[in-house]
Every structure is written in C-alpha cells, then in structure tokens.
Amino acid sequence: MSISGESTARERLVVVGGDAAGMSAASRARRLKGPDELEIIAFERGHFSSYSACGIPYWVGGDVTDRDALIARSPEEHRERGIDLRMRTEVTDLDVRGGRVRARDLGTGAESWTPYDKLVIATGARPVRPPLPGIDAPGVHGVQTLDDGLALLDTLGRTPGGRAVVIGAGYIGVEMAEALINRGYGVTVLNRGPEPMSTLDPDMGRLVHVAMEGLGITMVNGAEVTKILTGGDGRVRAVATQDEEYAADVVVLGIGVRPETSLAEAAGLPLGEHGGLLTDLAMRVRGHDNVWAGGDCVEVLDLVSGRERHIPLGTHANKHGQVIGSNVGGDYATFPGVVGTAVSKVCDLEIARTGLREKDAHRAGLRFESVTVEATGRAGYYPGADPMTVKMLAERRTGRLLGVQIVGREDAAKRVDIAAVALTACMTVERMTALDLGYAPPFSPVWDPILVAARKAVSAVRSGG
Amino acid sequence: MSISGESTARERLVVVGGDAAGMSAASRARRLKGPDELEIIAFERGHFSSYSACGIPYWVGGDVTDRDALIARSPEEHRERGIDLRMRTEVTDLDVRGGRVRARDLGTGAESWTPYDKLVIATGARPVRPPLPGIDAPGVHGVQTLDDGLALLDTLGRTPGGRAVVIGAGYIGVEMAEALINRGYGVTVLNRGPEPMSTLDPDMGRLVHVAMEGLGITMVNGAEVTKILTGGDGRVRAVATQDEEYAADVVVLGIGVRPETSLAEAAGLPLGEHGGLLTDLAMRVRGHDNVWAGGDCVEVLDLVSGRERHIPLGTHANKHGQVIGSNVGGDYATFPGVVGTAVSKVCDLEIARTGLREKDAHRAGLRFESVTVEATGRAGYYPGADPMTVKMLAERRTGRLLGVQIVGREDAAKRVDIAAVALTACMTVERMTALDLGYAPPFSPVWDPILVAARKAVSAVRSGG
Numbered sequence: 001m002s003i004s005g006e007s008t009a010r011e012r013l014v015v016v017g018g019d020a021a022g023m024s025a026a027s028r029a030r031r032l033k034g035p036d037e038l039e040i041i042a043f044e045r046g047h048f049s050s051y052s053a054c055g056i057p058y059w060v061g062g063d064v065t066d067r068d069a070l071i072a073r074s075p076e077e078h079r080e081r082g083i084d085l086r087m088r089t090e091v092t093d094l095d096v097r098g099g100r101v102r103a104r105d106l107g108t109g110a111e112s113w114t115p116y117d118k119l120v121i122a123t124g125a126r127p128v129r130p131p132l133p134g135i136d137a138p139g140v141h142g143v144q145t146l147d148d149g150l151a152l153l154d155t156l157g158r159t160p161g162g163r164a165v166v167i168g169a170g171y172i173g174v175e176m177a178e179a180l181i182n183r184g185y186g187v188t189v190l191n192r193g194p195e196p197m198s199t200l201d202p203d204m205g206r207l208v209h210v211a212m213e214g215l216g217i218t219m220v221n222g223a224e225v226t227k228i229l230t231g232g233d234g235r236v237r238a239v240a241t242q243d244e245e246y247a248a249d250v251v252v253l254g255i256g257v258r259p260e261t262s263l264a265e266a267a268g269l270p271l272g273e274h275g276g277l278l279t280d281l282a283m284r285v286r287g288h289d290n291v292w293a294g295g296d297c298v299e300v301l302d303l304v305s306g307r308e309r310h311i312p313l314g315t316h317a318n319k320h321g322q323v324i325g326s327n328v329g330g331d332y333a334t335f336p337g338v339v340g341t342a343v344s345k346v347c348d349l350e351i352a353r354t355g356l357r358e359k360d361a362h363r364a365g366l367r368f369e370s371v372t373v374e375a376t377g378r379a380g381y382y383p384g385a386d387p388m389t390v391k392m393l394a395e396r397r398t399g400r401l402l403g404v405q406i407v408g409r410e411d412a413a414k415r416v417d418i419a420a421v422a423l424t425a426c427m428t429v430e431r432m433t434a435l436d437l438g439y440a441p442p443f444s445p446v447w448d449p450i451l452v453a454a455r456k457a458v459s460a461v462r463s464g465g
Numbered sequence: 466m467s468i469s470g471e472s473t474a475r476e477r478l479v480v481v482g483g484d485a486a487g488m489s490a491a492s493r494a495r496r497l498k499g500p501d502e503l504e505i506i507a508f509e510r511g512h513f514s515s516y517s518a519c520g521i522p523y524w525v526g527g528d529v530t531d532r533d534a535l536i537a538r539s540p541e542e543h544r545e546r547g548i549d550l551r552m553r554t555e556v557t558d559l560d561v562r563g564g565r566v567r568a569r570d571l572g573t574g575a576e577s578w579t580p581y582d583k584l585v586i587a588t589g590a591r592p593v594r595p596p597l598p599g600i601d602a603p604g605v606h607g608v609q610t611l612d613d614g615l616a617l618l619d620t621l622g623r624t625p626g627g628r629a630v631v632i633g634a635g636y637i638g639v640e641m642a643e644a645l646i647n648r649g650y651g652v653t654v655l656n657r658g659p660e661p662m663s664t665l666d667p668d669m670g671r672l673v674h675v676a677m678e679g680l681g682i683t684m685v686n687g688a689e690v691t692k693i694l695t696g697g698d699g700r701v702r703a704v705a706t707q708d709e710e711y712a713a714d715v716v717v718l719g720i721g722v723r724p725e726t727s728l729a730e731a732a733g734l735p736l737g738e739h740g741g742l743l744t745d746l747a748m749r750v751r752g753h754d755n756v757w758a759g760g761d762c763v764e765v766l767d768l769v770s771g772r773e774r775h776i777p778l779g780t781h782a783n784k785h786g787q788v789i790g791s792n793v794g795g796d797y798a799t800f801p802g803v804v805g806t807a808v809s810k811v812c813d814l815e816i817a818r819t820g821l822r823e824k825d826a827h828r829a830g831l832r833f834e835s836v837t838v839e840a841t842g843r844a845g846y847y848p849g850a851d852p853m854t855v856k857m858l859a860e861r862r863t864g865r866l867l868g869v870q871i872v873g874r875e876d877a878a879k880r881v882d883i884a885a886v887a888l889t890a891c892m893t894v895e896r897m898t899a900l901d902l903g904y905a906p907p908f909s910p911v912w913d914p915i916l917v918a919a920r921k922a923v924s925a926v927r928s929g930g
C-alpha cells in the first residue's frame with residue numbers, strides 16, 4: 001500500500017492477449033492493486049475482448065441469438081475498471097531481457113515499444129489449418145473467433161438448408177455438427193481417426209458415432225481430406241477425401257488448435273513438447289520471475305499421468321487468469337494442474353471424460369483394469385430413466401482410479417465431476433463404492449452409475465493379476 | 466468351498482426384514498455361496514419385498530403409473546434365486562444367545578422358532594405417528610409402505626381436486642406436497658419448525674418456502690398440530706393447530722421415521738442415541754460376531770462430525786446389504802460412513818445438502834466460516850441458465866470443507882456430489898477452487914457454482930479469525 005502523499009514507484013503490468021486468461025489476470029490484479037500502485041496495459045489484436053469461444057457453436061446453431069451475449073466484458077467495461085485495453089493492437093515482439101514489448105496499431109500501422117515491470121502472456125491458440133488446396137475458398141470457415149462466427153452465419157444465410165461438411169470429429173466438430181443440424185443443414189462429418197471423439201477410447205467413441213448417425217448426421221471415419229473443391233463462383237462446392245467427394249455449400253474446420261507461442265518462442269521462453277509455454281505452480285514462466293503465462297498458450301500438468309498436456313478450455317484459462325492476477329497483485333495462488341475433464345453434447349447425447357484413456361494409461365506405463373457398465377441416471381421406474389454407458393479404468397493391484405468416460409442422454413455428462421474429484425483425491429475404486437452421493441428417484445437410482453462402475457472395477461481389480 | 470461328495474455342515478443365514486438392506490444382503494451372500502453351503506431364510510411381515518419406499522411420492526403423484534415398477538424384485542424372483550423368503554411372517558422374538566428367532570405366520574397365526582448360524586437384522590424404520598386425537602381417522606395417511614400408497618390413492622380417488630394437508634416439511638413432506646399438487650389438490654403444509662427442510666439451515670429453507678408458495682402451496686411455519694377433526698362420516702375434515710383450522714379431504718403424515726429396533730432392544734443389542742443399532746465397519750452388530758444389521762434400523766458414522774446419525778435412505782440400505790452379504794458370504798467389505806448427502810425436489814425446485822449445517826458444526830465444536838453465492842448452472846448466455854443458491858461452510862484457519870447446501874432449478878441438486886466427494890477426501894476449499902470440473906456452455910459456466918462458492922469461502926477463511 002502506498003501512503004498518501006508519498007511518492008511511490010508505480011509498477012506497470014503489460015498483458016498480451018485480451019481474452020479469458022489475460023483479462024481475468026488483469027481484472028484480478030486490478031482488484032488487488034489500485035491504479036496508483038499498478039498501471040495495467042493490455043493489447044488485443046482482435047475486435048473483441050473476454051468472449052466465450054466455447055459458445056460459438058451455440059450461437060451458430062441458434063440456441064444463443066445474440067452475439068454480444070458471448071462477450072463477458074467489453075473493452076469499455078475493462079477501461080472503466082482502470083485497465084488500459086488497446087484493441088486491434090498486435091504485439092509483434094517480446095523483449096524479455098529488455099523488459100518491453102513492441103506493438104502495432106492495426107488501424108494506423110504505427111509501432112512502438114512499451115516497457116513493463118511484469119508481463120502476462122495470454123496469446124491463446126490458433127486453429128490448425130492444413131495446407132489443403134482450396135482451404136482459403138469462400139465458404140470454408142474456422143470457428144475460433146466471433147468474426148469467424150459472423151462469417152459462417154453469413155455463408156449459412158446464402159444457402160439455407162444446404163449441405164455442410166465438418167472436417168474433424170473432436171469437441172468442435174461434434175458441436176458444430178449439432179449447430180448445423182439445428183440450422184437445417186444436411187451434415188457430413190469427416191474424421192481421420194477410427195471413431196469420433198478421439199478424447200475417448202474408440203469403444204466409447206463408437207457409441208457417439210452410432211448416436212450421431214441416429215440424429216441424421218453422416219459420419220465418415222478414416223477420412224483423409226485431400227482437397228477442397230470450388231465451383232465457378234470460386235466458392236466451395238465439395239470436399240474430397242482419398243476415397244470420395246462430398247458436396248458442400250459450407251465447410252467447417254474443427255481440426256483443433258495449437259498454442260499460439262511464436263512470439264514466446266522467438267523470445268527464447270521455454271516451450272513443452274506440445275508447443276505450449278511451461279510455467280510453475282504459480283503460472284510463472286519457468287526461469288522468468290516477472291513473466292506469467294496462462295490460457296490456451298500454456299501446457300498444464302496432468303495430475304494423473306504426471307505429464308504435461310495442452311488443454312485449450314475456457315475454464316482453465318479463467319483459473320489461470322485468476323491465479324496470475326492474484327500473484328501479480330501480491331497475493332499468492334497456485335494452479336496445481338488438471339485431471340483432464342471435458343464434457344460436450346451432440347443434440348441430446350451427452351459425452352464426458354476425465355483422467356486417462358487406455359492409451360494414456362499404456363503410455364504412462366500403468367497396468368490397469370478397464371470395465372464398462374450400462375446404468376440409468378434416475379431410478380428405473382422414474383420417467384426419463386435413460387441408460388448411460390460408463391467406462392472406468394483402475395490401476396491393477398492398488399485399485400487407484402485412473403479415468404472415467406461417459407456417453408448417454410440427460411444427466412449423464414456432469415456425473416463425470418464425481419470422478420474428477422475422486423481422481424484429484426487419488427481415491428481407489430473401492431473407496432468410491434462407498435461414496436455418499438445424492439440419491440432420490442428423480443436424480444439417481446440407489447446405485448448411481450458411477451457407483452455401479454466402481455463396483456465392477458473393484459471386482460476386476462480383485463480378480464486381476 | 467465344499468469338495469463334491471464330502472459331507473459339509475451347511476450354514477443357515479436368517480434375515481429379518483425383506484426390503485432393501487435385508488434382501489441385498491441375502492442376494493449378495495447367495496452369489497458368493499450356493500445353496501449347498503448356505504441356506505438362506507428371510508422373514509418379511511408385509512406384502513411386498515425389495516420395494517422402493519422413496520418412489521411412493523412419485524407413484525402417488527402420477528409420475529410413476531405402475532405400482533409394480535417400485536418393486537425391484539418380487540418374492541418369487543428371490544425364491545428362484547434360492548432364498549427362502551417367507552412373506553407375511555413377522556419375527557416376534559430374537560434369541561441371540563440361543564441363536565434362533567421366533568416368527569409368526571400372519572395368515573395362520575402359527576408361531577415357531579428358527580435357529581440360525583448367522584443373523585441379519587434389517588427391520589427398517591417406523592413412521593412417527595404422534596398421539597393426536599383423530600390420527601387414526603380414515604383419510605389420514607402415512608406413506609411408508611406400498612399398502613400406505615394404495616390407501617392414499619383410494620382416498621384421493623374419492624375427493625378429486627380437494628384439499629390436502631401435509632403434516633411435516635422434510636423430504637417426505639415436500640415430495641408429497643408435489644405429488645398432491647400434481648393430483649390437482651390444494652395443498653397446505655404444516656411445519657413445526659421455522660422454515661421447511663430442517664435438514665438445511667433456515668436461510669436456505671427460506672428459499673424452499675418462497676419457491677413452494679410460488680408453486681401455489683400454502684406453507685405454514687411454526688405450526689403445532691393439536692388434533693385432527695372428523696366429519697359426520699368419521700372421515701377427516703380438518704387439521705387444527707394452536708392457531709387455526711385447515712380444512713382437509715386428505716391428510717398426509719410426513720413427520721419422519723425412527724429406527725424399528727424394538728426386537729433388537731428386547732434382545733439386548735446395542736442401540737445408539739437415535740435408537741438405531743450400532744455396528745462396526747463391516748456392519749456387524751457391536752459385540753456380536755454372527756449378527757449383522759443394516760438399513761433404516763442402524764445408525765451410521767458421520768465422517769465429517771465423527772458422530773453417529775440415523776439416516777433412513779435407500780441408497781445406504783443397499784450399500785449396507787451389499788457389505789453385509791459380502792461379509793456373510795466370506796468376502797470382506799466395509800461401510801466407512803456417510804457425509805450426509807441428500808437431494809430432493811418440489812416440482813422444478815431442486816434441493817440438496819451434504820456435510821454439516823451451521824448447527825451441526827456448532828454442536829461438533831467447530832469454528833467455521835459460512836458463505837452463500839448465487840450462480841448459474843450453465844453459461845449465462847445459454848438457454849435455461851437459471852441461478853442457484855449455494856451455501857458453503859468451511860472450517861476456520863484450516864479451510865477444510867464442512868458442508869454444502871444448494872437450492873435451485875434444473876441441474877442444481879446433483880452438483881452436491883462434487884462436495885460429497887470433496888468432504889470424503891477431507892479437501893480444503895482452497896483445493897476445491899482448482900477442481901477440474903466439466904465445463905461446456907450447456908453444462909456449466911466457466912466457474913461452476915461450486916467453484917464460485919469455494920472461491921468465496923477461501924476469501925472468508927483467509928480474512929477470518
């Protein structure tokens with residue numbers, strides 16, 4: 001705290017990237033330190049700040065009608081809170097030795113250096129765009145930014161009820177398939193892998209596959225896209241794979257993202273095997289006392305496998321921002337890591353996972369048992385008691401829970417949180433069978449599906465090698 | 466295992482009570498030991514075995530149309546599995562020193578002694594029926610058994626769209642209020658306490674109160690029922706409290722239950738302060754090697770407070786049965802205790818709790834912080850993002866989670882499972898803020914309501930004394 005009247009050195013925090021991680025950090029730091037103690041300058045190269053990229057599929061699909069609803073806090077709101085947020089301004093150089101960043105005003109083209117005392121890198125991720133012939137044709141869309149969403153909606157407006165091809169069958173791919181079905185499109189999803197949702201084991205991905213086809217989505221596995229074909233007007237007309245051509249009025253790229261760390265790499269900051277920045281528990285970039293990083297540009301520790309992973313997800317970005325802002329503001333906070341929880345849905349099919357898949361467990365050198373059960377999410381006699389499939393992995397001999405995957409209808413996905421907490425606490429499946437979970441007929445059978453899976457896992461561990 | 470051809474002494478297991486705990490125990494023991502090793506005789510005084518008492522409100526309310534759907538396994542099915550289940554046969558004496566029970570056939574009146582090697586007591590609970598004038602009048606109903614449900618439906622059929630009074634505002638009371646509203650009745654709930662749902666703190670019960678009134682239910686707190694008034698036909702016509710008379714075509718008693726342990730008490734078995742049997746971790750009655758007890762007739766250890774509690778709930782009864790059956794069958798299993806999780810609903814209002822209320826924490830001599838937050842269960846921009854209220858208690862200085870209460874709409878109640886697992890693992894609220902819970906706009910905001918509460922609890926603990 002500065003004593004009034006005393007001249008104190010005001011510190012300057014520079015934030016690179018004005019989305020979830022960066023602006024959470026700035027906001028939290030601002031709450032802890034006023035403008036007389038800490039100047040905060042944030043650079044954002046895009047048109048929007050603090051928006052929900054995860055919400056874009058629901059906006060495109062029509063569940064969310066107002067684009068602005070996806071913006072958690074506008075640039076003006078940040079400025080009112082004493083954060084000097086400079087929009088459409090791209091940081092082009094990080095000089096961490098000199099303690100300054102170079103930024104270019106994308107409107108005027110003017111460049112200048114800004115010194116900092118503390119730096120937060122929150123540059124996010126960039127979508128993977130394979131170098132396919134035709135990928136830049138009109139009608140081919142990413143769904144990473146609000147501008148992407150606007151452009152896609154424009155294309156959908158031109159060809160209502162047309163044919164859509166989604167390239168990629170991960171979270172973005174399946175969510176966009178839902179959005180396009182909701183818009184009345186005929187939807188084909190081209191998936192390179194053996195089954196959709198490669199964040200699940202293939203046997204569970206298979207359930208998603210079958211359900212998507214039940215929704216009228218054409219799902220093509222093992223599809224290697226070779227080029228995007230255009231018509232006489234230069235717009236997309238089809239997508240070609242090694243085997244076939246799929247007519248398309250619109251193509252959506254849902255292939256995934258990579259950490260946007262080119263500036264950090266050029267600055268010599270430490271990157272991990274997935275290309276993300278490496279930080280300590282306090283989200284400080286390793287070896288750099290006054291540089292923090294968070295959000296989609298960092299790697300995080302997987303608490304189950306002990307390995308670093310890249311998991312671009314808004315909830316982590318917000319937690320990182322909160323931790324960084326606390327530490328920048330003189331408080332102390334840590335981000336211990338993740339267990340790899342993710343939930344999603346395609347229409348009424350819910351999909352969830354946490355912890356390790358079989359291949360993760362193999363890679364981590366663990367010996368494990370794997371069980372799969374079908375169980376209802378409500379008492380069997382209660383209306384809407386749909387069965388869900390729960391797969392559970394437990395370490396051999398110790399019985400330690402390693403991971404859970406769930407595919408089912410209503411009330412299926414968020415049950416994965418039970419396993420997420422159990423993983424965090426390193427529980428055994430035996431301990432889990434006695435968990436005191438909420439029971440009443442509209443909410444659960446007497447044996448919650450997670451407990452049914454845990455009981456079967458106990459048997460497998462006991463009889464296992 | 467008996468070696469074929471060798472003459473082995475076959476043991477006899479006697480089970481007293483043919484509902485969840487008793488028949489789970491019998492079934493599990495049967496799976497572990499065949500009829501050549503273990504004879505199983507079970508006595509049930511009622512007309513039904515293995516039924517879901519928790520489902521009765523939904524049957525009465527019309528969500529469940531078929532009574533038989535509430536029966537998990539019929540007497541015939543049990544018998545086909547090699548369990549000698551004797552219905553309408555009441556055990557009238559436990560001779561634990563002599564290793565035998567006396568039972569009376571309620572049809573013929575015949576009584577006889579049955580010796581046992583191993584005994585399971587699963588006598589359940591009996592509803593509290595205060596000695597009020599008029600309480601035995603036609604039209605006054607408990608809702609403990611399927612026969613109770615049939616009788617109540619008969620009364621409802623006589624006076625469709627009439628007036629109902631529910632005495633008691635706990636789980637059964639609020640669930641029956643919903644059932645009667647669904648049947649088109651005008652419903653008044655008479656509650657002795659300051660707010661409904663005394664398993665919550667009164668500030669959270671207040672939210673239930675307001676929501677129930679919003680549903681058209683008349684909620685009367687501080688109501689001491691003095692008598693039940695009957696009309697010329699002898700049937701109920703009103704309920705009188707200290708202040709007022711409430712007209713009633715039907716009265717439902719939802720005052721709670723007590724452990725049914727009169728036989729056990731007469732046999733000198735150890736009872737706790739709530740009148741339930743006391744067992745060890747393996748559900749063996751303390752001091753009696755060959756006697757087990759489970760379900761609504763036992764007390765269970767509260768893992769948070771370290772005290773014994775009586776929690777009549779089907780999910781516990783099933784777990785007890787499973788543990789008892791394993792131990793009787795020569796396997797080994799334990800029931801470590803509960804954290805006090807319960808969920809319920811009144812129409813679209815969901816109610817949940819786990820761990821300690823403020824008064825429990827005081828009673829346990831704990832110093833604590835208590836915080837309450839409002840947060841949505843989905844991303845704010847996603848359709849159906851209703852706010853829920855989450856109250857969280859954490860121990861001072863250590864920050865250990867002590868309890869959570871939730872009142873809200875869709876997707877509110879089962880979030881309590883996150884806290885139930887965290888309580889089981891003795892997590893601090895600080896650790897909870899980093900939990901990797903499932904996030905996607907249809908399922909959660911970036912900060913799940915439980916995380917929002919945990920963050921506020923951390924602040925309270927840090928700034929607390």
